[in-house]
Amino acid sequence: MIEMRGVTKLFQGEKAVDSISLTVHKGTIYGLLGSNGAGKTTLLKTLAGIYSPETGTVKVEGEPVFENPGMKQRIMFMPDSPYFFPQSSISQMAAFYRSIYPQWSQSRFKELGAVFPLDTKRKLSRFSKGMQRQASFWLALCCMPDVLIMDEPIDGLDPVMRRQIKNLLFQEVAERQLTVIISSHNLREIEDLCDHVGIMHAGKMLIEKDLDDLKADTHKVQVAFRDERHEAAISAKLQVLHQERRGSVNLYIVKGESERIAKVFEVYEPYVFDLLPLTLEEIFIYEMGDAGYDAQPIIL
Ligand SMILES: Nc1ncnc2c1ncn2[C@@H]1O[C@H](COP(=O)(O)OP(=O)(O)OP(=O)(O)O)[C@@H](O)[C@H]1O
Secondary structure, three states: OEEEEEEEEEEOOEEEEEEEEEEEOOOOEEEEEEOOOOOHHHHHHHHOOOOOOOEEEEEEOOEEOOOOHHHHOOEEEEOOOOOOOOOOEHHHHHHHHHHHOOOOOHHHHHHHOOOOOOOOOOEHHHOOHHHHHHHHHHHHHHOOOOEEEEEOOOOOOOHHHHHHHHHHHHHHHHHHOOEEEEEOOOHHHHHHHOOEEEEEEOOEEEEEEEHHHHHHHEEEEEEEOOOOOHHHHHHHHOEEEEEEEEOOEEEEEEEOOHHHHHHHHHOOOOOEEEEEEOOHHHHHHHHHHHOOOOOOOOOO
16 A cells, blocks of 8 residues: 655745645556646655655555665656666666566566567667657566556557557556556546546645546536526535536536436426536546636637
8 A cells, every 4th residue: 555645845945746645555556637737747756755755754555665775676667758778778678677676577578578569689769759668668567566656658659559558557456466556648548547546736636536436426417497597506506617508508517426416406397407427538627627727718
């Protein structure tokens, strides 16, 4: 289990991460979402023990991660741009990781050679961006970490390789209880992959929830009232994240349980009433809007 408690990380006096607490259970996949500059990379680097926070603690299975070499050997951090030694090949990087990570598996390295069609002797600097990304997954998985922290890892991978990597991650989680923390702007990927999600904005965690609960907690309602005066009454009774009118139909994005929402609307006997689930992308956009970060209707 990973436990972050009250973590604040400053850069030149500015809070990149502001009083964040989170828990990631062993053998689960946690998705970290957020606006640009929200603090996701800073949070991940603090979780990985690369940064020391100004306040708060980060512990994995009860042990601190910062300046703890024994714990670092069980954690793998994949940065948003893969890093390899200059002039090195996959074989050379594998030899390096083998010397650092005691759990390195040579048999896994051979097996995964069938998944990643990459020349292990060729210089990594000559690989394409997607091929470099594949190489870093290959190396990371062979280190057999207990915790895998990945900063926007899906970028640059083709759809077949994305599927392949998702399957490998699911397998590692199911078979050896790997714990994964992944940040991404690709909400479709997060929706497929994660058990739990956190949404960050301006250094704060806006929401942190089980993905199924999050989806069960926010709904889209399309409604047409017999009397337009009923529109205003809804906002007073429910937590409305967004409202817009499309002809005679009103669209509401509402937080709360579906049964409670339905009851509030039913009182007004609307002649159109549809209650629909939201995609993660819709939840993200409306939550961000609620936090004051909307897309502006500007056409230049
Ligand atoms: N090394 C650093 N020195 C100074 N400021 C930094 C440093 N790293 C990050 N910051 C600042 O901290 C804030 C959070 O940055 P961070 O990279 O964690 O955001 P992010 O959520 O990963 O963003 P993105 O989605 O754009 O990659 C930003 O304001 C950024 O300018």
